[in-house]
Amino acid sequence: MPLLINLRHLESCPVRLAGRVNVSELDIDPHDEVIRVSQPVEYELEVQSVDNGLLLQGHLHLTLDCQCVRCLKPFPYSLKLDHWACHLPLQGEDAVAVDNDCVDLTPFLREDILLAFPQHPLCNTECRGLPRTLMGNPKKASNADRVGKGLSAWAELNKLKL
Numbered sequence: 614m615p616l617l618i619n620l621r622h623l624e625s626c627p628v629r630l631a632g633r634v635n636v637s638e639l640d641i642d643p644h645d646e647v648i649r650v651s652q653p654v655e656y657e658l659e660v661q662s663v664d665n666g667l668l669l670q671g672h673l674h675l676t677l678d679c680q681c682v683r684c685l686k687p688f689p690y691s692l693k694l695d696h697w698a699c700h701l702p703l704q705g706e707d708a709v710a711v712d713n714d715c716v717d718l719t720p721f722l723r724e725d726i727l728l729a730f731p732q733h734p735l736c737n738t739e740c741r742g743l744p745r746t747l748m749g750n751p752k753k754a755s756n757a758d759r760v761g762k763g764l765s766a767w768a769e770l771n772k773l774k775l
């Protein structure tokens with residue numbers, strides 16, 4: 614089901630809409646190899662009629678399948694538009710299409726969701742990318758060194774006490 618709003622229902626009071634728009638309806642193309650859309654968009658909106666137009670307010674949520682651009686790991690990216698608002702004119706040059714008293718809101722969701730896509734998806738802001746092969750085994754040596762120093766520090770303390 615595309616996201617339709619019947620203008621007649623808006624005549625007396627605002628209308629609340631909640632549900633999901635499937636991927637096929639949303640018809641979104643990320644134009645990006647590292648982002649895939651496979652899950653529906655969840656929405657919760659309030660639609661009210663304002664001067665010669667519609668005002669949409671609410672939140673949109675979508676989980677994207679992303680691939681980290683640094684380490685190439687796949688990870689889910691939660692895209693949330695919590696205070697989404699959109700004004701749609703019903704008159705004038707930019708007026709939205711009305712079909713049988715209904716307006717399809719799907720294209721406007723699609724547009725703003727695309728704008729909110731991550732530019733360079735990262736599994737973690739601190740991601741350092743692909744692990745490099747360690748040269749030799751410097752970690753073990755430094756640990757042993759630390760233990761050695763630790764022991765001597767205790768020895769020093771003992772000397773002070775005496």
Ligand SMILES: [Zn+2]
Binds near residue numbers: 681682684736737740
């Ligand atoms: Zn990563």
